[in-house]
Amino acid sequence: MKALRWISLGALLVFLNGCGGYSFTGIQTDAKTVQVKYFQNTAPLVEPGIERIFTNKLQEAIQNQTRLSLTSSNGDLVYEGEIVDYRVSPMTSTANFTAAQxxxxxxxxxxxxxxxxxxxxxxxRFSFFQDYEGNAQLTGSKLTEVVDFIFNRITQDIINESLAKW
Incomplete structure (x- = not known):
């Protein structure tokens, strides 16, 4: 019985050693530090403050899913860029020719x-969308809800593209 425990323990150690650079999120990197530069908002239609929200969301997502240390300069990994499009489009209409969605x-x-x-x-470029009711004003808590949903998807896509090597 003791031999079985030692064999099991040995197999577990070999398994864990083989997975050395991996985490359970699938992220493998030799980097130690990451720098997320401030993302400017250069979209033709500007929603004030979303550039700060996006930059913070990307920093939080990286910190929550990796062991990388956030730095303000000379990071092993550097993310930079800009918000290039912010667009509201009608998707469906009512009989009165107003947007239903x-x-x-x-x-x-x-x-x-x-x-x-x-x-x-x-x-x-990374892009995502969220639909909402046509009679809803995209302000306040509704704006926060929709923008958070979109930014969560975009930041995950960025992390998958840059760090998750499946």
């Missing part, structure tokens, strides 16, 4: 730099 779409241009592995660098 609208869609908010936000697009973020991200430049990712990995100082340790330059072949992983990229510059790419």
């Amino acid at each position: 609208n869609r908010l779409t936000i697009t973020v241009l991200v430049k990712f730099t990995n100082a340790n592995k330059e072949e992983e660098n990229f510059e790419k």
Whole structure:
């Protein structure tokens, strides 16, 4: 019986050692620090304050899903970019030709730099949308709800593209 315990323990140690650089989120990196530069809002339609919200959401997502230390300069990994589109579009209409449902779409241009592995660098657009009732005003708590949903999806897509090597 003791032999079985030792064999099980040995197998577990070999397994864990083999998974050394991985986490249960699938993120593997040799980097130690990450820098998230402030994302400017250059969209034709500007919603004040969303650039700060996005920058904070990306920092929080990286800190929650990795062991990287956030730094203000010279990070091993650097995220920078801008919000390039903020668009409200009618999706369906009523018999009175008013919008029954609208869609908010936000697009973020991200430049990712990995100082340790330059072949992983990229510059790419990430976009997502959320539909909402046409008679709802996109202000206050409704705006916060919709923007949070979109930014959660975009930040996850950015992390998957830059760090999750499935």
